[in-house]
Amino acid sequence: MSDSELGRKWDQCMADAVVKIGTGFGLGLVFSLTFFKRRMWPLAFGSGMGLGMAYSNCQHDFQAPYLLHGKYDKEQEQ
Amino acid sequence: MVPRVWSLMRFLIKGSVAGGAVYLVYDQELLGPSDKSQAVLQRAEEVVPPAMYQLSQYVCEQTGLKMPQLPAPPKLNFHFRDTWNSGILTVMSALSVAPSKAREYSRDGWEYLKERIK
Numbered sequence: 001m002s003d004s005e006l007g008r009k010w011d012q013c014m015a016d017a018v019v020k021i022g023t024g025f026g027l028g029l030v031f032s033l034t035f036f037k038r039r040m041w042p043l044a045f046g047s048g049m050g051l052g053m054a055y056s057n058c059q060h061d062f063q064a065p066y067l068l069h070g071k072y073d074k075e076q077e078q
Numbered sequence: 079m080v081p082r083v084w085s086l087m088r089f090l091i092k093g094s095v096a097g098g099a100v101y102l103v104y105d106q107e108l109l110g111p112s113d114k115s116q117a118v119l120q121r122a123e124e125v126v127p128p129a130m131y132q133l134s135q136y137v138c139e140q141t142g143l144k145m146p147q148l149p150a151p152p153k154l155n156f157h158f159r160d161t162w163n164s165g166i167l168t169v170m171s172a173l174s175v176a177p178s179k180a181r182e183y184s185r186d187g188w189e190y191l192k193e194r195i196k
Contacts, residue, residue: 007159
């Protein structure tokens with residue numbers, strides 16, 4: 001992976017993390033205000049979900065060039 | 079009868095708000111792939127500052143207040159790579175000149191003390 005591509009992936013990861021954590025926090029805020037009597041746990045839950053999703057996306061993006069996709073060949077059994 | 083209707087209305091309003099928020103997230107693909115998130119940030123950078131400016135203008139017109147000149151809005155499309163690289167360069171250059179700067183400042187301090195003691 002070249003340096004510019006690595007930098008581009010890091011930029012994408014950081015932007016993705018900001019958006020997902022913000023979205024999770026926002027959804028948690030809405031649900032906390034509407035259904036859960038202004039408790040703190042929906043905010044923490046939403047932010048944590050967003051962080052986990054962003055981490056998973058980043059991990060997939062960085063591992064993508066090195067993952068091998070195999071195909072099972074049934075003819076070999078015969 | 080009336081309290082029951084009122085509690086039902088309240089539940090429907092809360093459900094609509096929460097459902098609208100969930101639909102907005104789904105429609106804008108905020109929890110989708112990472113390239114969509116970058117596009118969302120770029121779109122937000124284009125849309126949010128003019129919207130805030132128009133809202134402030136509307137509030138000024140309606141209330142008759144004069145809003146002070148606000149500082150520039152923060153940049154939403156943040157390039158982590160450029161900031162990180164410039165941060166590393168700044169730290170390394172500061173470390174490389176640190177011994178000579180320390181010697182210069184200690185010499186100046188010593189000269190100042192000598193002047194004061196005289």
